[in-house]
Amino acid sequence: MIIFDDVHKSFGLHEVLKGINAEIAKGQVVCLIGPSGSGKSTLLRCVNGLENYQRGRISIDGTVVDAASPQVHTICTRVSMVFQRFNLFPHRTALENVMEGPLYVLKENRKQVRERAMALLNRVGLADKTNAYPASLSGGQQQRVAIARALAMRPQAILFDEPTSALDPEMVGEVLQVMRALADENMTMLVVTHEIQFAREVSDSVLFLDGGRIVEQGPAKELLRHPKHERTKDFLHRVMHPV
Amino acid sequence: MTKFIAHATEYLPLLLNGVWLTVMITLFALCLATALGLVWALFRTSGIWSLAVPTRLLVDFVRGIPLLVVLFYIYFVAPDIGINLTALQAGTIGLGLAHSCYLGETFRAGIEAVDTGQIEAAKSIGMKRPLMMRRVVLPQAFKIILPPYANNMVMLLKDSSLVSVISVQELTMQGKMLASSTFDNMTVFTLVALLYLCLTVPLNLLMRKMEIYLGAAG
Numbered sequence: 443m444i445i446f447d448d449v450h451k452s453f454g455l456h457e458v459l460k461g462i463n464a465e466i467a468k469g470q471v472v473c474l475i476g477p478s479g480s481g482k483s484t485l486l487r488c489v490n491g492l493e494n495y496q497r498g499r500i501s502i503d504g505t506v507v508d509a510a511s512p513q514v515h516t517i518c519t520r521v522s523m524v525f526q527r528f529n530l531f532p533h534r535t536a537l538e539n540v541m542e543g544p545l546y547v548l549k550e551n552r553k554q555v556r557e558r559a560m561a562l563l564n565r566v567g568l569a570d571k572t573n574a575y576p577a578s579l580s581g582g583q584q585q586r587v588a589i590a591r592a593l594a595m596r597p598q599a600i601l602f603d604e605p606t607s608a609l610d611p612e613m614v615g616e617v618l619q620v621m622r623a624l625a626d627e628n629m630t631m632l633v634v635t636h637e638i639q640f641a642r643e644v645s646d647s648v649l650f651l652d653g654g655r656i657v658e659q660g661p662a663k664e665l666l667r668h669p670k671h672e673r674t675k676d677f678l679h680r681v682m683h684p685v
Numbered sequence: 686m687t688k689f690i691a692h693a694t695e696y697l698p699l700l701l702n703g704v705w706l707t708v709m710i711t712l713f714a715l716c717l718a719t720a721l722g723l724v725w726a727l728f729r730t731s732g733i734w735s736l737a738v739p740t741r742l743l744v745d746f747v748r749g750i751p752l753l754v755v756l757f758y759i760y761f762v763a764p765d766i767g768i769n770l771t772a773l774q775a776g777t778i779g780l781g782l783a784h785s786c787y788l789g790e791t792f793r794a795g796i797e798a799v800d801t802g803q804i805e806a807a808k809s810i811g812m813k814r815p816l817m818m819r820r821v822v823l824p825q826a827f828k829i830i831l832p833p834y835a836n837n838m839v840m841l842l843k844d845s846s847l848v849s850v851i852s853v854q855e856l857t858m859q860g861k862m863l864a865s866s867t868f869d870n871m872t873v874f875t876l877v878a879l880l881y882l883c884l885t886v887p888l889n890l891l892m893r894k895m896e897i898y899l900g901a902a903g
Binding site for chain 1: 800802803805806808809811812815816820821824825828892
């Protein structure tokens with residue numbers, strides 16, 4: 443469904459993606475892991491046109507993603523994104539945050555959008571917070587609203603950019619649980635994460651990036667248990683045994 | 686003191702005529718300055734070279750000229766190129782234009798202060814720029830802009846006294862005329878100052894109330 447074909451991206455002289463090739467099938471959950479600065483987030487942001495890339499091709503169901511094209515926003519109606527810092531609209535309630543896209547971008551019927559938004563908030567366990575403003579919600583709750591907002595667009599895939607990195611440790615679980623439920627429903631997901639356990643249990647495959655290249659990729663369980671590459675072994679060892 | 690009050694009651698009706706005109710000039714100039722200021726800010730943050738650069742030049746140009754000179758220019762030079770304006774029109778347009786450049790910069794700063802995460806979130810649900818501005822950026826920028834905007838409003842009100850030099854009979858002008866006919870400078874200008882305060886102090890209070898209200902609304 444999402445195909446990366448020799449994707450190159452530079453910020454000025456600094457090349458952050460040096461030829462990425464990968465393919466994500468419909469319904470698959472793929473985790474991107476790797477050290478900071480390896481290009482994981484940049485790669486993710488290229489998928490929905492938040493960043494442009496200089497060479498190669500990213501395509502979603504055959505449509506090429508081009509951030510410079512005026513049509514790039516249509517990609518975002520098909521591929522939603524969940525951010526590290528939630529990025530909820532602070533001047534709107536949880537319900538309004540979820541309704542915003544379908545109502546104003548997809549121009550759907552208000553009553554139906556409202557019902558669906560309620561159902562989505564219920565699904566992420568926040569039925570009682572519909573009228574709360576983001577500032578009064580915990581990090582975990584905000585991130586769950588953000589997931590509901592992403593789902594409200596009825597996306598074909600969701601991109602997660604370190605969705606649990608800004609959370610207190612005790613809130614990580616509630617967000618991962620929602621993501622696990624989505625995976626069980628065969629949502630296509632591309633997840634940048636440091637949660638190795640989540641990657642192992644939930645994802646179908648893992649891409650390990652370092653220095654702008656995919657060092658190793660394969661089925662999650664196999665790659666995380668028996669990494670072949672030295673760099674992968676070293677990284678996993680450091681992440682799982684920090685002290 | 687009793688003498689002051691006796692004179693004050695005598696002068697007040699005349700000065701109130703001036704207050705009325707001062708308020709009208711301020712309101713119209715403020716509307717013009719706000720509308721144009723918003724246009725300048727949107728042009729400058731548009732990322733479109735052909736809009737941003739001329740706007741920047743215009744804003745820098747007008748900001749670099751004393752307001753008094755802008756007023757003279759519009760009132761005395763415009764007729765030479767076939768635009769005939771009354772003193773009142775010239776004064777209001779001059780004030781509005783000059784302040785639109787200050788406000789434009791204030792608005793731009795407010796727009797640019799909105800977290801980039803908000804813009805990315807708006808893009809990530811497929812919003813195009815106009816919708817993103819209307820639904821996401823401007824409502825948040827509004828809160829940031831409000832205090833400097835209030836400040837500008839008070840400055841505009843005070844600057845409206847400058848249009849007296851092109852013979853608009855607003856509060857300051859009325860005061861000047863009254864003082865020169867009665868020689869009672871003390872009473873007249875004290876009254877003028879107090880009347881300005883009667884306009885500016887409530888404005889400040891209103892803005893503070895709005896800030897608190899907006900702060901509470903998240």
